[in-house]
């Protein structure tokens with residue numbers, strides 16, 4: 001497990017390690033949340049809903065308000081197509097984006113190579129490049145039905161290792177998978193986890209949750225929190241309470 005000092009060196013303050021999922025219906029709602037929270041958290045996650053609704057303008061608007069963006073579009077396509085989409089995400093200036101590791105080693109390798117090339121040539125900031133291993137919505141039966149007979153936990157580690165081999169920076173994973181991934185992929189590999197709930201919080205539809213404090217202690221680098229912050233009557237207070245819990 002990394003010491004607190006090592007984690008601060010890797011990411012700066014705890015606040016920078018909190019990512020707020022902007023799972024809202026309109027750009028106006030997203031903008032209002034970013035206005036309130038830009039100074040409180042490290043990043044805002046734009047997923048398929050907001051991006052399909054508002055497009056790159058959502059990214060630009062968050063950046064104009066001083067927020068950093070995790071573009072959570074989970075690209076999965078032929079290598080050339082994913083690499084080109086990744087280049088566009090890089091040009092948008094997002095701090096983090098992701099692909100599906102099951103898209104192949106070649107797909108991830110080409111993405112890393114092309115993003116690095118464009119960053120060098122155009123003097124752009126290199127985003128943190130992540131892969132999703134096995135969606136936490138999938139159970140053993142779902143995997144079996146798509147032809148994967150391996151245990152979910154083994155498949156997660158296998159895909160995390162493939163992600164590392166491709167030169168990507170890390171993975172999105174369940175907090176309960178962190179120990180195995182750390183052991184297999186090492187301390188420098190970045191692990192981002194959703195499924196986080198304050199100890200006294202509503203679980204919503206998340207099944208196997210973990211508190212911010214336990215996630216950080218377990219070696220998670222960034223935590224993603226949506227509803228406990230965006231649906232709170234006071235989102236700033238909710239975000240501050242989570243950061244305080246991470247610091248304990």
Ligand code: C5P
Nearest residue numbers: 021023135136194195224225226227228
């Ligand atoms: O509201 P909540 O904190 O559950 O939001 C978590 C965010 O993380 C949502 O955007 C959700 O889509 C995403 N996510 C997740 N579980 C995964 C992958 C992503 O909850 N396995």
